[in-house]
Every structure is written in structure tokens, then in C-alpha cells.
Amino acid sequence: MKQRTEILIMILLALLYVASAAAQENALLLYKLKPGATGKVCMDCHVNIQETVKKPFVHTPVKSGDCTGCHNPHTSSHGKLLAADSKEICAQCHATVIPPDARSSHKPVAEGNCMKCHSPHASDNRFNMLRAGNALCLDCHKAMGETIAKVKHKHSPVTTGCLTCHLPHASSKAGFLLKDEVPALCTGCHKVDKPIFIKQHMNYPVAKARCTSCHDPHGSDMPGILYNDVHRPVASKMCSQCHEDATSGSPLKTKRSGSELCKECHSDMVNSTFAKNKVHWPLLGKQGCLTCHNPHAAREKGLLKADLITVCGSCHKDTIQRQEKSLTKHDPIQKGNCMACHDPHGSNSQFLTNKASIIDVCGKCHDWQKHSTHPIGDKVKDKRNKNLTMQCLSCHRAHGTEYKHFIPFPTTSDLCTQCHDQYKR
Amino acid sequence: MSSIFMKYAVFAFVLLAATGASAAERLKQVTAVYLDDKGGALATPEGIACDAKGGIVVADTGNGRLLKYSFKEAGISGGSEVKVQQLPEPTRLQLDSKGDIYALDGKLRRIVHLKGDGSFAGYLDLHGVPAPDPQIRSFKIAADDEVYLLDVLGQRVLELDPSGNFRRQLPFPAQAGFCSDLALTRGGDLLLLDSLASTVYAASKGGTEFKPLSKDLKEYLSFATYLTTDSRGTIFVMDQNGSSLVTLGPDGAYTGRLLALGWKEGQLYYPSQICVSDSGLLGIADRNNSRAQFFELIK
Numbered sequence: 005m006k007q008r009t010e011i012l013i014m015i016l017l018a019l020l021y022v023a024s025a026a027a028q029e030n031a032l033l034l035y036k037l038k039p040g041a042t043g044k045v046c047m048d049c050h051v052n053i054q055e056t057v058k059k060p061f062v063h064t065p066v067k068s069g070d071c072t073g074c075h076n077p078h079t080s081s082h083g084k085l086l087a088a089d090s091k092e093i094c095a096q097c098h099a100t101v102i103p104p105d106a107r108s109s110h111k112p113v114a115e116g117n118c119m120k121c122h123s124p125h126a127s128d129n130r131f132n133m134l135r136a137g138n139a140l141c142l143d144c145h146k147a148m149g150e151t152i153a154k155v156k157h158k159h160s161p162v163t164t165g166c167l168t169c170h171l172p173h174a175s176s177k178a179g180f181l182l183k184d185e186v187p188a189l190c191t192g193c194h195k196v197d198k199p200i201f202i203k204q205h206m207n208y209p210v211a212k213a214r215c216t217s218c219h220d221p222h223g224s225d226m227p228g229i230l231y232n233d234v235h236r237p238v239a240s241k242m243c244s245q246c247h248e249d250a251t252s253g254s255p256l257k258t259k260r261s262g263s264e265l266c267k268e269c270h271s272d273m274v275n276s277t278f279a280k281n282k283v284h285w286p287l288l289g290k291q292g293c294l295t296c297h298n299p300h301a302a303r304e305k306g307l308l309k310a311d312l313i314t315v316c317g318s319c320h321k322d323t324i325q326r327q328e329k330s331l332t333k334h335d336p337i338q339k340g341n342c343m344a345c346h347d348p349h350g351s352n353s354q355f356l357t358n359k360a361s362i363i364d365v366c367g368k369c370h371d372w373q374k375h376s377t378h379p380i381g382d383k384v385k386d387k388r389n390k391n392l393t394m395q396c397l398s399c400h401r402a403h404g405t406e407y408k409h410f411i412p413f414p415t416t417s418d419l420c421t422q423c424h425d426q427y428k429r
Numbered sequence: 430m431s432s433i434f435m436k437y438a439v440f441a442f443v444l445l446a447a448t449g450a451s452a453a454e455r456l457k458q459v460t461a462v463y464l465d466d467k468g469g470a471l472a473t474p475e476g477i478a479c480d481a482k483g484g485i486v487v488a489d490t491g492n493g494r495l496l497k498y499s500f501k502e503a504g505i506s507g508g509s510e511v512k513v514q515q516l517p518e519p520t521r522l523q524l525d526s527k528g529d530i531y532a533l534d535g536k537l538r539r540i541v542h543l544k545g546d547g548s549f550a551g552y553l554d555l556h557g558v559p560a561p562d563p564q565i566r567s568f569k570i571a572a573d574d575e576v577y578l579l580d581v582l583g584q585r586v587l588e589l590d591p592s593g594n595f596r597r598q599l600p601f602p603a604q605a606g607f608c609s610d611l612a613l614t615r616g617g618d619l620l621l622l623d624s625l626a627s628t629v630y631a632a633s634k635g636g637t638e639f640k641p642l643s644k645d646l647k648e649y650l651s652f653a654t655y656l657t658t659d660s661r662g663t664i665f666v667m668d669q670n671g672s673s674l675v676t677l678g679p680d681g682a683y684t685g686r687l688l689a690l691g692w693k694e695g696q697l698y699y700p701s702q703i704c705v706s707d708s709g710l711l712g713i714a715d716r717n718n719s720r721a722q723f724f725e726l727i728k
Contacts, residue, residue: 261561262582281518281536286607288538288564289581319607319625322651322670354473354699354717388692391463391470391719398692412690422692 043069059126066125091116102174108181109174141166148222155223162222190215206243207250218300231301238300262292280350287349313340323403330404337403366396387423454663454676456687456711456724461694463720465496466508477714477721478522479704485712486530487721488519495519500710505723511547521702523570531570538565557595558587567610579611586611586619602630602639612656620664622656629664629681643681650675659705672697692718
């Protein structure tokens with residue numbers, strides 16, 4: 005068996021050599037080059053490459069002196085006399101870095117920006133990487149690097165290397181370039197049948213649960229690398245406050261469904277919300293509070309599933325997109341502070357605003373509009389509609405428009421002449 | 430010459446019928462209503478219902494009351510107030526075959542039944558509905574007075590008899606995002622509006638599951654919240670955040686977009702509910718313009 009494998013490797017190496025030789029042969033024929041001119045002649049002028057190729061890891065075509073494998077020696081429509089577009093040339097040999105069934109792919113790979121991570125000629129690092137280990141990844145993923153550096157409790161595989169859990173190019177098995185789905189990826193190291201594991205999880209059968217719904221795989225300031233904001237019953241290991249008993253037939257089942265479960269503790273909040281004229285509909289849905297909140301732990305304050313732009317934008321995509329396209333940006337939205345104007349649970353006002361009057365909502369930040377503005381207020385009628393009075397939204401759309409200053413018309417004069425039509429040109 | 434024209438006209442008609450396409454709808458502005466019969470202004474109306482006899486009811490939500498109007502050739506008249514303490518926050522409205530009013534209260538999330546004269550007849554109590562207790566987002570009353578509820582907690586449409594007795598339930602499709610409304614076609618098919626996926630699903634009369642009827646309509650809709658049909662099979666989708674009306678053919682194909690955002694008459698600002706009568710009157714609860722607008726439907 006071993007002998008057969010060795011023979012197979014020998015054949016493969018021979019084929020590789022033949023292929024490389026054939027490529028050189030083709031280049032010689034194509035460009036009518038002198039023998040050895042596919043690479044050696046190039047080096048005579050490109051002396052810097054002579055130094056580069058002395059590095060321990062050299063790209064195979066460079067090593068075999070096949071510069072014409074990637075470059076055209078005479079002319080090219082692409083930079084650096086490349087034989088094809090820089091975003092496509094690597095794929096001519098490395099076509100399978102993103103498998104057809106990939107569930108996630110690394111953006112630079114998908115975009116053909118291979119040189120963001122690899123040197124095309126030679127490098128001091130394996131696989132011609134520009135930098136070794138996590139340093140390369142953290143060049144782009146800076147925020148992650150800062151988090152990893154300052155967290156109190158580190159996840160050891162993160163220190164060992166990002167590639168412990170992630171693949172660099174694409175993953176056919178999971179999102180986020182993970183080598184496998186969670187929990188299978190985690191249980192590869194964390195044995196779920198160990199007594200300490202069972203004890204830490206209060207005897208609940210969490211082997212098939214999604215570990216990352218409670219634990220931050222990149223480390224955190226909380227013991228057990230729980231996310232920094234931990235729901236009090238979880239922190240105090242009182243799982244049975246919400247779930248059936250660990251010894252019951254359905255231990256992971258919650259004792260009540262939807263917001264009814266949360267109301268057990270958060271009764272004041274739930275009762276006051278439900279007493280309002282308008283309740284945010286998802287609260288009344290099947291997921292209830294869990295539409296926006298994580299029940300166990302979260303990276304964001306208030307156990308939010310993500311930042312507010314992401315959470316609110318998961319349903320109100322059109323509104324968030326309007327801001328993205330808007331020529332003028334609204335600061336609270338830019339900062340993801342939707343709650344500056346809205347009460348996400350319920351309100352007595354339209355648009356779930358946190359104050360009854362739009363003027364008061366805007367006035368929290370724009371206090372100048374109370375003393376130096378176009379006449380607004382309950383006594384100033386909107387000339388376009390006798391049932392409306394002038395307020396901020398008479399002229400602006402708070403989430404932006406395709407025009408400047410949040411106005412819904414191309415020019416200011418188009419806006420003003422809506423009412424002051426005597427000035428219409 | 431005329432025979433050639435006739436041939437083409439017949440061919441075009443056959444083609445239209447064969448593809449199930451419907452001609453685009455157009456609207457002719459009739460009037461806008463701003464006041465009750467005593468001169469009181471409407472405030473953020475969220476509901477409107479109209480019947481074939483010209484009866485119109487508007488949910489004047491900001492004032493916690495209903496207003497009754499009637500439509501005759503001369504236009505819209507009336508505006509008498511119906512105010513009952515059991516209905517503090519009227520939102521969506523429906524009329525039954527007898528002219529009784531059904532209103533969804535946004536605060537109590539219960540359906541209030543009022544007689545045609547505006548007297549309180551009771552809440553629509555539900556009997557025999559399987560758990561969980563429904564959270565009603567919307568409802569419709571069919572021509573035979575059967576009641577259809579959109580239950581966002583149970584993720585289903587409930588079919589009840591006129592007394593509120595449970596008949597059957599249809600689950601939302603597994604892929605549904607957030608369903609905001611339902612509608613019935615004149616043939617008895619059920620339609621379901623998914624606001625997040627901007628998709629209309631349909632279940633044939635007596636059918637047990639919803640299937641996509643329209644394609645993804647995100648290209649035409651910002652955030653749709655209301656759905657209704659007319660006697661000709663046109664499906665009207667109210668795009669609340671886009672402040673306009675999108676029309677679909679009976680096969681769910683996009684046929685047009687009507688009206689646009691604005692404050693002047695003929696424009697909409699966060700509309701809430703529409704009604705279409707068999708006589709071709711289309712009423713809109715133009716919520717953030719604090720008025721009701723009326724149009725005539727023209728094919």
C-alpha cells in the first residue's frame with residue numbers, strides 16, 4: 005500500500021514537471037524566446053525579483069523560471085504586463101479555491117484580490133502569505149484585533165490562529181468561513197459528556213444547542229467567555245426560571261411562550277407597553293421579545309441581538325436603505341441610535357415616537373428650531389392640507405431622501421413653492 | 430380596413446385573456462374628507478370601510494371615534510360621529526352584509542361589533558379556537574359574513590363563522606417574514622400579505638396551505654401593510670412607507686403603481702387602509718394626512 009502511494013506521488017511529481025516544462029515549451033514557441041529566456045532573461049533586468057526569490061517560500065511558476073506563466077513579455081492590456089486581469093489571473097491555475105457548493109466565501113477571494121493576503125512571487129511565510137499567523141487577518145479585521153487584545157478571558161484557539169476554526173478562502177460547511185457548523189465545530193474540542201461540562205450547563209442537554217448564542221467565540225470579559233451582557237437568570241445559573249426542569253421530558257422547552265414568559269419578571273415593562281395605544285407588532289408575534297433580544301447573553305447592551313441598525317433593519321430595511329442613499333445623513337441613524345426618536349416597544353404616537361409631538365422629538369437635538377425657524381406648531385396651518393399643522397415632517401423626511409436636507413423634492417424652491425406658490429417660476 | 434382593426438382587437442383581447450393579465454387601473458379623484466358633520470377635523474384615520482349601497486365608515490383613530498358618511502352622485506355627505514367607550518383606538522374596519530360595523534381596536538386588540546346605527550353590539554368573542562390565544566393583526570369579513578382573522582402569535586389565518594365559532598385554520602407559509610394583512614377574492618380564495626418579503630401568498634378556496642402568488646415585489650413596494658381586492662379580481666396592495674398603491678392582476682403579476690407621497694389632494698402620506706366598493710369607489714384612510722380620500726376606479 006505504502007509502495008503504491010509512493011509510486012503515485014512520483015507519477016504526480018513527474019506530471020507536474022512535464023506540465024511545467026510543457027508550459028515553458030509553449031512560451032518558447034509562442035514568443036520565439038531563446039532557451040532559458042522564460043525567466044532567466046527577465047531576472048537580468050528585474051534584479052529586485054532576484055532578491056525576492058531567495059525567500060524561503062517561492063511561487064511555483066517563479067521557482068521554475070516561468071515568468072511568462074503570468075506575464076506577457078511584450079504587451080498587455082493589464083497592469084504589470086499581466087497576461088490577464090489581476091483579479092482573474094490566479095484563478096487560471098487556482099480555480100477551485102471557492103468550491104461550487106460554498107456556503108460562505110472570503111470577500112477578497114470572491115473579488116479576486118488574492119494579493120491582499122499572498123505575495124505573487126515569494127514570501128518569508130508559508131503559502132506565500134504576506135504576514136504570518138493572525139497578524140495578516142487582523143490587518144483588515146482591526147476591530148476584532150482590538151477586542152481580542154483587550155478581553156479578559158481569551159479563547160485559546162483564537163490565540164493559536166484564526167485558521168483553527170476558520171478557512172481562509174471558502175467553506176462548504178458553514179457560514180463565516182467556519183470549518184464546520186456550530187456546535188459540531190465546538191464539540192470537536194469541548195467534550196460534552198465530561199462531568200465539568202454537564203455541571204457548568206446545569207445538567208441541561210445543550211450538546212446540540214448553538215454555543216454562540218451564549219458564548220463569544222473570540223473571548224470576552226465574562227467567565228466562560230459568555231457575551232458581556234448576560235441575562236440575570238443565566239448569570240445566576242437559574243435556567244429553570246424560564247425553562248422546564250433539567251430532568252423533565254422537555255428540558256429546553258420554555259415555561260411560557262412569547263412575551264408571556266418575559267412578563268413573569270419584566271411585568272412593569274410589558275404591562276406599560278401593552279397599555280399603550282400602539283404596540284410594536286413583533287412583540288405580539290410568536291417570537292415576542294426574542295424578535296430583537298437574545299434570551300441568554302449578548303454582545304450588545306439590553307441583550308439586543310445586534311446593533312440597532314441591524315436589528316431594526318432586519319424588518320425596516322426600506323427605512324435604513326433610505327438613510328444609506330440619502331445625500332444628507334441623520335446623526336442618530338448613522339450612529340445606530342434608533343431609540344433617540346422611537347420607543348421600540350410601544351407608544352401612544354404614530355411611528356412609535358418617544359414623544360407625542362414631532363417638534364418635541366426633533367427638538368431634543370435641534371433646539372434651535374424652537375426659536376429660529378419657519379413658523380411651526382399647533383397654531384400654524386399647513387397650506388397644503390387644512391387638517392395639518394406645520395412641524396418638522398412637513399418639509400423633511402427624518403430618514404432621508406435622495407435629495408439634500410432630507411427634503412422630498414429636488415430643490416429647496418420646489419419645496420417652498422408647495423405652499424408659497426406665488427413664487428413659483 | 431375596419432375588418433383588419435377588428436382582427437387585431439380580437440387577437441389582443443384573446444391574448445390578454447389567455448395570459449390572465451389585467452389592464453392597468455387608473456384613478457379619478459372624487460373628493461377628500463377632512464371634517465365630521467359638526468366641522469371637527471379628522472386626526473390620523475387608520476381605517477375605512479365602504480359598501481355597495483354607498484355607506485362609508487372612517488376610523489378617526491386620533492379622535493378615538495368612527496365617522497359615518499354616504500356616497501351618492503352628488504359626492505360624499507354626512508360625517509356623524511360614533512363613539513363608544515369599548516372602542517378607544519379604532520383601526521381597521523369591515524362592514525358585514527347587514528351593514529353592521531366591525532372595528533379592530535389597536536389598544537385592546539379585539540374586534541368590536543357595532544350595529545349599523547352605531548350602537549355597541551359586543552366584542553367578537555372567539556369560540557373553540559385552538560391555542561394559543563390569537564393576537565389579531567387584521568381581519569376580513571366575507572360576503573357570507575364568515576370572519577377571517579390574521580393571528581400573528583399563532584402564525585395562522587383563522588376562519589370563523591359569523592358568531593365567532595372556529596371553523597378551520599391555515600398556517601402562514603414557513604418562509605413568511607411578517608404577515609400584516611389578508612384578503613379574500615370574490616371566488617373565495619384567501620390572500621396573505623408578507624410585509625417583509627413583499628410577497629402575496631394565496632390559498633385556494635378550501636385549500637390547506639398558502640403558496641406564493643406574486644413574485645418578490647420589493648422592486649415596487651417599500652413596506653406594504655394592507656391588501657384588498659375588487660370585483661374584477663384586481664389586487665390592491667397598500668404600500669404604507671412608499672405612500673402609494675400597487676395593483677396586481679388576479680395571477681399576482683404587477684400591473685401598476687398609483688398615487689405618490691405628498692400632502693396635497695391626490696397624494697398620500699403613510700396611508701393605512703383602503704376600501705373598494707362594487708360600484709368602483711376607492712376610499713383611502715390617508716393616515717398622516719389626517720383625511721380620507723376618495724377616487725373612482727377606471728379601467
